[in-house]
Amino acid sequence: MTSVDRVVGPGVDGLGTAPVGERSPVGERSLLDVLLHPESLAIIGASDNPVSLGGRPLGLLAAAGYAGRVYPVNPTRATVQGHPAYPSVRELPEPVEVAMVMVKAKLVPAVLRDCAAAGVRVAIVLSSGFGEGMGHGAELRDEIAAIVPTTSMRILGPNCEGLASLPASAPLTFSPVLDAARTGQxxxxxxxxxxxxxGGLGFAVAQWGSRAGIGFNYLISTGNEGDLDVLELADRLLVETDTTLAVLVLEGVAEPERLAALARQARQLGKRLLVARLGRSDAGARGSLAHTRHDATSLDGLTALCATEGITQAGGERELIDVLQALDKVPTLGGRRVGILATSGGAGVWLADACRDAGLEVPELSPELRQRLAGFMPEYGSPVNPVDLTAQFIAAGSFAPAIEALAGSGEVDAVVLATSLASAGRLEQDREALAELLRRDLPPLVVYTYTHPAESCVRILEGLGLAWYTSSTGVARGLAAVAPTPATPVGTRTRRPE
Structure with a gap:
């Protein structure tokens, strides 16, 4: 591999300034490398209106500092948003690697043929109207399908929202999630x-996850999947990039056995899959078919497949982020025993109930450990599990000694600190002590703040790399996702990839 620091050229001014990361040598670039690190890009159907769907990509690319060459294509305008426009992809100064297609559905097949003739490697079809909704345009979908085997060009979409490659500073999309100037995030x-x-949900996962301190590299929407599909791209991502966890938001798969093969591939690579299924109900299945022409009933055996192949599954938006945070930040547990340290007795009880509901254990602690923990609390505290440190710790006192005692006891496989982080600076005095504990080979620590956390506390938690939750159920299902199943031998745990 060679490192290319910058790619600059004669495209749109201001889009050639950002590093694009590790790259393959010239002439050896894979499909995925081209798609995620395009050196040249055409926007076919680029609009002069910067807030329209066809106009947003130019602004997003410029704001992100995209380093490649960008060519707006619009046959009715000489310029687009102040930049030279070209009447056709065939008339560009050079063959481009990726073309974003944002024209009316009836024009797409001809545009794709032009793209193939002009040497485009990948066409991303964001246009809709290919049999979704009330079924109009199904013949256009068939026409696109007929183009695929006649050319080496690959197609993402149609009816997708594009993609975002964070390592390449390349938002090839119109998604507002990538518009930090407007969202503030x-x-x-x-x-x-x-x-x-x-596409909407895929980009939303990144927005929700970022609020929980989860980091992302690639966001890809596939829409109707006329050619490239989620499973092929996920396989390539796991093999070819530093992706450690792939989240799949599925409305159906034509060949469920390919999902099983993907899961086996992920296990061999030491990586993880998290699947969210859409269309579990009859109404949802109707919606999936109308939305992206996927048959949601093809996933009726998903739960059994996940259990067999070790795929983690999430059933809703909040559960998805709760589980994703644990998979991203918490090492695999050595067992299912949870130790709870709480500054609110009620919060500890609630958390204990949630752990039980999730199939986790909250064991009673040994007399020796209870005696040691009693030294960290007033007489009216309780050293049983859940451990009630009492509210005095909210105002003062260090959490670290009690965490160290419980985590180092050998009696639990994870420790949850349940406390209020509503006060700014609450974790300042414990920052270094917690960092030292995290460097040791101790069971994982997770934080449950039963009040809305202050931003300063969130920054400390995220700086430490700790998973943190604002609900007891979120903690429980997160830990359950990284705990061994009852039939799995316990005693070993896997650290998250560095």
Missing amino acids: VVLPGRVAVLSHS
Whole structure:
């Protein structure tokens, strides 16, 4: 591999300034490398209106500092948003690697033929109208399908929302999630990839996850999947990139056995899959078919497949983020025993109930450990599990000694600190002590703040790399996702990839 620091050229001014990361040598670039690190890009159907769907990509690319060459294509305008426009992809100054297609559905087949003739490697079809909704345009979908085997060009979409490659500073999309100037929030960088049939939900996962301190590298929507599909792209991501966790938001798969093969591939690589299924109800299945032409009933055996192949499954938006945070930040547990340290007796009780409901254990602690923990609390505290440190710790006192005693006891496989982090600076005095504990080979620590956390506390938690939750059920289902099943031998745990 060679490192290319910058790619600059004669495209749109201001889009050639950002590093694009590790790259393959010239002439050896894979399909995925081209798709995620395009050196040249055409936007076919680019609009002069910067807030329209066809106009947003230019602004997003410029704001992200995309380093490649960008060519707006619009046959009715000489310029687009102040930049030279070209009447056709065939008339560009050079063959481009990726083309974003944003024209009316009836024009797409001809545009794709032009793209193939012009040497485009991958066409991303964001246009809709290919049999979804009330079924109009199904013949256009068939026409696109007929183009695929006649050319080496690959097609993402149609009816997708594009993609975002954070390592390449390349938002090839119109998604508002990537518009930090308007949302006030950036998508955090990391090693989680999201692949989704639904573009809106796929990008939303990154927005929700970023609020929980989860970092992402690639966000890809596949829409109707006329060619490239979620499973092929996920396989390539796990093999070819530093992605450690792939989130799949699925409305259906034509060949469920390929999902099983993907799960086996992930296990061999020491990586993880998290699947969210859409269309579990009759009404939802109708919606999936209308949305992206996927048959949601093809996933009726998903739960059994996940259990067999070790795939983690999430049933809703909140559960998805709760589980994703644990998979991203918490090492695999050595067992199912949870130790709870609480500054609110009620919060500890609630958490204990949630752990039980999730199939986790909250064991009673040994007399020796209870006696040691009693030294960290007033007489009216309780050293049983859940351990009630009492509210005095909210105002003062260090959490670290009690955490160290419980985590180092050998009696639990994870420790949850349940406390209020509503006060700014509450964790300041414990920052270094907690960091030292995290460097030791102790069971994982998770934080449950039963009040809305202050931003300063959130920054400390995220700086420490700790998973944190604002609900007892979130903690429980997160830990359950990284705990061994009852039939799995316990006693070993896997650290999250560095």
